[in-house]
Amino acid sequence: MKPRNDLSDKGQAVEEWLDLRFFRPIGIRIARALYPTGISPDQVTLWSLLIGLVAGHLFVYQDRWIDVIGFVLFIVSDVFDSADGQLARLRGTSTRFGRALDGINDNLRFVNLYLHLMYRLVHGGVWWSAVLLVALAGLAHTYQSAAVDFVRNAFLYLGVGKAGELDLPEDLEARSQGTVLERFGARVYRDYVVRQSQLFPRSVKLMRLLRAGGGGGGDGSVPRSFREEYRERQEVLLPLCSWLGQNIRFLLLGAAAVAGHISAFLWAEAVPMSLLLVVLLLMHEWNATALTDVLEHERNAYARFT
Numbered sequence: 001m002k003p004r005n006d007l008s009d010k011g012q013a014v015e016e017w018l019d020l021r022f023f024r025p026i027g028i029r030i031a032r033a034l035y036p037t038g039i040s041p042d043q044v045t046l047w048s049l050l051i052g053l054v055a056g057h058l059f060v061y062q063d064r065w066i067d068v069i070g071f072v073l074f075i076v077s078d079v080f081d082s083a084d085g086q087l088a089r090l091r092g093t094s095t096r097f098g099r100a101l102d103g104i105n106d107n108l109r110f111v112n113l114y115l116h117l118m119y120r121l122v123h124g125g126v127w128w129s130a131v132l133l134v135a136l137a138g139l140a141h142t143y144q145s146a147a148v149d150f151v152r153n154a155f156l157y158l159g160v161g162k163a164g165e166l167d168l169p170e171d172l173e174a175r176s177q178g179t180v181l182e183r184f185g186a187r188v189y190r191d192y193v194v195r196q197s198q199l200f201p202r203s204v205k206l207m208r209l210l211r212a213g214g215g216g217g218g219d220g221s222v223p224r225s226f227r228e229e230y231r232e233r234q235e236v237l238l239p240l241c242s243w244l245g246q247n248i249r250f251l252l253l254g255a256a257a258v259a260g261h262i263s264a265f266l267w268a269e270a271v272p273m274s275l276l277l278v279v280l281l282l283m284h285e286w287n288a289t290a291l292t293d294v295l296e297h298e299r300n301a302y303a304r305f306t
Contacts, residue, residue: 113253
């Protein structure tokens with residue numbers, strides 16, 4: 001069986017510049033090399049995790065060059081993080097468990113980094129201010145990542161017509177079968193999806209309306225005219241997602257490491273990136289409200305003529 005090259009990326013509409021020109025090209029080469037082997041995408045995810053944990057540990061040392069090595073290892077970790085998803089898409093084996101494991105990988109890498117940064121800052125200053133700063137940055141990171149992922153996958157699903165990786169809470173079973181790791185992954189993923197639905201209640205309402213046949217035809221399909229309007233309204237927010245994405249986070253971390261002011265990375269996440277998140281949420285939800293009104297108007301008009 002030949003690899004499915006057409007599925008090696010998520011969709012260029014939502015890909016970042018650095019992903020398209022660096023992480024994806026290297027990741028796809030690794031994925032193609034691993035394609036004929038028995039190595040699974042989940043194993044590649046674990047490689048990414050192990051390298052990322054080592055990278056985070058190196059930031060505990062107050063040495064600029066050790067920090068730079070940690071930054072480089074984070075880049076290597078992210079290359080493998082790109083390769084695992086591409087390998088799954090090439091094989092046509094993408095699963096919710098794989099997406100959950102990928103999300104757990106990202107969370108553990110950064111939780112590990114934040115804990116090491118906390119240890120470093122506690123031993124270099126006032127302990128309570130270090131704990132508070134790391135906690136704020138970590139909380140901001142959690143919501144920023146969830147929001148960016150939702151906006152991009154919603155755009156693929158509603159604006160492009162690509163299946164993407166978008167789930168709503170009702171799509172997931174309350175209790176999952178399988179191994180302990182699979183059940184844990186399912187629980188983490190469900191909590192993640194619930195968090196997204198809380199961040200974007202009006203967007204979720206719009207999707208549920210479409211699923212219920214709100215497009216007028218009663219079959220849950222998305223009309224072409226609606227897709228076009230959705231793209232026109234929401235695609236302007238995709239560049240904003242790039243400023244809240246993981247690539248920016250890594251660049252900020254690298255810049256802080258080179259400058260020798262690692263706390264600047266945490267302040268950037270906690271303050272300016274959080275303000276950008278508020279703007280993203282407000283604009284996306286405002287657009288979702290307008291689109292819902294359009295959809296309900298079309299549904300009422302369709303009902304009058306049937």
